[in-house]
Amino acid sequence: xxxxxxxxxxxxxxxxxxxxxxxxxxxxxxxxxxxxxxxxxxxxxxxxxxxxxxxxxxxxxxxxxxxxxxxxxxxxxxxxxxxxxxxxxxxxxxxxxxxxxxxxxxxxxxxxxx
Amino acid sequence: xxxxxxxxxxxxxxxxxxxxxxxxxxxxxxxxxxxxxxxxxxxxxxxxxxxxxxxxxxxxxxxxxxxxxxxxxxxxxxxxxxxxxxxxxxxxxxxxxxxxxxxxxxxxxxxxxxx
Numbered sequence: 001x002x003x004x005x006x007x008x009x010x011x012x013x014x015x016x017x018x019x020x021x022x023x024x025x026x027x028x029x030x031x032x033x034x035x036x037x038x039x040x041x042x043x044x045x046x047x048x049x050x051x052x053x054x055x056x057x058x059x060x061x062x063x064x065x066x067x068x069x070x071x072x073x074x075x076x077x078x079x080x081x082x083x084x085x086x087x088x089x090x091x092x093x094x095x096x097x098x099x100x101x102x103x104x105x106x107x108x109x110x111x112x113x114x
Numbered sequence: 115x116x117x118x119x120x121x122x123x124x125x126x127x128x129x130x131x132x133x134x135x136x137x138x139x140x141x142x143x144x145x146x147x148x149x150x151x152x153x154x155x156x157x158x159x160x161x162x163x164x165x166x167x168x169x170x171x172x173x174x175x176x177x178x179x180x181x182x183x184x185x186x187x188x189x190x191x192x193x194x195x196x197x198x199x200x201x202x203x204x205x206x207x208x209x210x211x212x213x214x215x216x217x218x219x220x221x222x223x224x225x226x227x228x229x
Contacts, residue, residue, distance in 0.1 A: 056216065
């Protein structure tokens with residue numbers, strides 16, 4: 001069991017650029033979650049997938065954000081036309097539904113928008 | 115909407131002593147889970163302990179235990195025999211079992227264990 005992995009670990013970009021992050025969940029996990037964590041705050045839910053279906057999106061997820069999980073394995077989160085307010089840690093988590101409620105987190109991708 | 119409140123932004127404890135972190139939550143649901151996650155500096159978040167709301171018995175994991183008071187909507191974490199490696203941010207989180215399963219987190223408590 002290799003755990004949840006995320007790439008890249010760090011990303012610095014200029015305002016207006018597009019960025020894409022990748023998350024590889026624990027292999028047998030069918031649910032995959034994206035969260036955003038800003039400094040001094042707890043993580044906030046963005047969206048989640050069950051297999052390849054995106055089942056819920058938070059109001060935090062503006063139109064500039066899009067997430068995919070095309071084959072029900074890894075997922076990507078893309079931010080278009082980045083803004084300074086997008087600077088945060090983006091966390092991915094996975095779980096096995098319905099057999100387990102515990103979400104296992106990856107190390108996160110820290111985004112800095114200049 | 116559910117909310118989770120951690121009223122202690124920072125705490126410190128001497129090595130080998132006991133510390134209790136507080137968490138309260140607000141929900142109208144009856145079937146849910148509560149979690150404590152630990153996030154060490156520059157490291158990933160890991161599960162410390164979890165509690166199913168329908169279980170009256172408080173969960174325990176080695177040096178970590180919870181005091182779950184359902185009527186008061188309180189879920190505190192007790193760390194016994196604190197170790198330097200316990201230094202981390204601790205987040206309390208709520209999950210409504212009937213929902214899609216996203217976690218709702220508190221703002222966290224920064225715990226420092228001093229030698």
